[in-house]
Amino acid sequence: MAGNPGREADGIAASAVKALQAEGRLPEARERYAELVARHQRRATRIAFHYVRDSAEADEAVQDAFVKAYSHLSTFREELPFEVWFTRILINGCLDRIKARTRRERWMTSMPDGPGGERDFGERTPGYGPSPEAVLLSRERRRQVAEAIAKLPDRQRSVFMLSHYEGCTSREVSAMTGLNESTVRVHLFRAIRKLRVLLGEDAGRAREK
Amino acid sequence: MNVHLDEDVFAELWTNAIAEGTPVARHPHLQACAECRLRFASFSSWLDELRTDAVADFDEAVPAERLAAQQSQILRRLETTERPARVIAFPKHPLEAPRPLAVRRWIAGAAAAAFIVGLGLGQLLNLRDLSSGPSTFPADRLVDARGASPEVVPALATIGNDEEDLAAFEAAAMPRYEALRAYDTFTPRAADFVTSSRVPR
Numbered sequence: 001m002a003g004n005p006g007r008e009a010d011g012i013a014a015s016a017v018k019a020l021q022a023e024g025r026l027p028e029a030r031e032r033y034a035e036l037v038a039r040h041q042r043r044a045t046r047i048a049f050h051y052v053r054d055s056a057e058a059d060e061a062v063q064d065a066f067v068k069a070y071s072h073l074s075t076f077r078e079e080l081p082f083e084v085w086f087t088r089i090l091i092n093g094c095l096d097r098i099k100a101r102t103r104r105e106r107w108m109t110s111m112p113d114g115p116g117g118e119r120d121f122g123e124r125t126p127g128y129g130p131s132p133e134a135v136l137l138s139r140e141r142r143r144q145v146a147e148a149i150a151k152l153p154d155r156q157r158s159v160f161m162l163s164h165y166e167g168c169t170s171r172e173v174s175a176m177t178g179l180n181e182s183t184v185r186v187h188l189f190r191a192i193r194k195l196r197v198l199l200g201e202d203a204g205r206a207r208e209k
Numbered sequence: 210m211n212v213h214l215d216e217d218v219f220a221e222l223w224t225n226a227i228a229e230g231t232p233v234a235r236h237p238h239l240q241a242c243a244e245c246r247l248r249f250a251s252f253s254s255w256l257d258e259l260r261t262d263a264v265a266d267f268d269e270a271v272p273a274e275r276l277a278a279q280q281s282q283i284l285r286r287l288e289t290t291e292r293p294a295r296v297i298a299f300p301k302h303p304l305e306a307p308r309p310l311a312v313r314r315w316i317a318g319a320a321a322a323a324f325i326v327g328l329g330l331g332q333l334l335n336l337r338d339l340s341s342g343p344s345t346f347p348a349d350r351l352v353d354a355r356g357a358s359p360e361v362v363p364a365l366a367t368i369g370n371d372e373e374d375l376a377a378f379e380a381a382a383m384p385r386y387e388a389l390r391a392y393d394t395f396t397p398r399a400a401d402f403v404t405s406s407r408v409p410r
Contacts, residue, residue, distance in 0.1 A: 170228035
């Protein structure tokens with residue numbers, strides 16, 4: 001999570017973009033907004049990816065969120081950090097996408113994966129990193145983690161990802177998700193406990209190896 | 210102290226630490242009990258692994274080049290959003306300005322009057338008989354087929370009646386005043402137009 005200097009810079013940049021938009025100096029507004037995009041893009045894509053679990057869809061969700069935030073910057077209130085305001089837009093977009101996908105999957109069948117179950121070319125490209133066995137084990141463990149997280153209820157998953165992966169405080173998560181701070185803590189506690197049940201034994205076994 | 214901390218307490222300690230953004234609080238039991246300290250360290254490393262895995266998963270799925278492409282795509286979309294929509298004119302060339310309503314009414318009225326007059330003249334005058342030479346009109350063929358078939362007899366009778374009727378109409382149409390007859394003589398008849406149009410040039 002960015003510290004206070006980063007947030008101040010965000011606030012200044014967002015206010016500047018807003019003012020430039022109001023004056024009709026759009027190319028300059030875009031240029032200034034590009035700073036915000038560069039600063040938050042990676043984190044935003046990570047959040048979106050953890051939500052939708054698909055890199056292409058996460059990419060689209062992030063693009064949509066940045067475009068939407070830019071178009072509605074006039075409604076941005078300076079007392080709220082830009083990061084929190086933007087993340088809320090992003091999360092809502094991701095949840096809409098998940099809903100739409102669930103609806104699609106109910107009525108349509110997707111094409112099966114490739115012979116090895118690969119998702120894209122990048123996964124089939126050989127590298128010079130760890131051994132194939134280690135890569136396979138690591139991938140398998142990550143798949144289990146992803147599956148376990150996907151089994152969490154929506155709110156628990158959101159709170160866990162924002163708190164644990166992104167390092168947001170309960171107050172920030174509360175602002176991003178619209179939940180009470182105490183509710184955020186309860187969801188976080190339950191999410192950790194449930195994950196421990198779902199993954200605890202596997203994690204213990206992996207460590208023994 | 211024989212009672213050890215269970216995983217719920219570990220989860221609670223972690224929750225508080227994460228929620229407040231502070232390091233994990235030092236629980237008095239953890240300081241005193243080596244076994245719980247060890248278990249808590251294991252619990253903590255498990256949670257850390259989850260985060261490390263999540264980051265590795267993301268880095269593998271979304272490499273830096275993809276993020277760069279995404280950034281340029283976002284900026285392109287912003288530019289497109291701001292560009293005003295292009296309105297395509299259809300039809301491409303503007304239509305002529307419509308005529309005033311009064312003119313259009315006059316044109317429609319004149320057309321209707323001409324149609325009615327034409328219809329009346331058509332009924333009054335048998336223009337076909339004024340023409341010379343054989344006609345290709347089907348009704349004429351009926352006349353030529355006189356006596357050939359019993360069905361044509363009523364048609365011939367009708368033609369005879371028409372001639373009488375026309376003579377009666379003509380007599381009625383003749384001006385009764387001597388002064389107007391001169392004008393009537395000069396006024397061309399419909400038959401004159403038909404004859405002149407059929408004269409070979």
